[in-house]
Amino acid sequence: MNIQEAHMAKTTTAAAKELTIDDLSSQIDLLKKDIASLTETLGDYGKAKSDEMRDNARAAANDFAETGRAKAMEAQKQAEEFLQAQPGTALGIAAGIGFLVGIVTARR
Template sequence: MDSHVKDLEAQVASLKTDVSSLTATLKDLTTTAGAEAKYRASATAKKARAQGEKAYADAQDATVAAYRNAENQVRENPAAAVGIAAGVGFIVGLFLARK
């Protein structure tokens, strides 16, 4: 009977060691997964920011080009520009007068 108790104690000690080892392994896996998720989130944020900055720069370039184009059109055809401005003003005036 005494040998059975010693065998059980040895098995319990072995189980404790195994559980401790499993706990440490799970902790390492969790830490690694968390670090990987943080890295991926950071990389995604950097990529999104770069895309946003590029879109902003493209929109700004398009706006400047459109302004320059309009400015050139006004310089080449000042009478047409005045006529268009008067027409737009008249239409805006009609809409405002209705309210």
């Protein structure tokens, strides 16, 4: 190998290193953009799931509230039917509950 060939080889190697460094730099920039895009996408996904879970929780709460109202109305209806069917027993139960509440509160 003569001096000219050695110089050419060095120049080619230096150019290849520069090209490789430029390629790496552009790939790193592209990777940064991809990571930023992925982070944004994950954030959007998390927000969408959060909104979906909030909506599901609200729907479940509304269902529970409606079920509770229906049960309360049914209990009230049964209590009214009991009062109409057995007024004496209902009065005795009410007096007993009142007596117990009086005892508990009087001890304090």
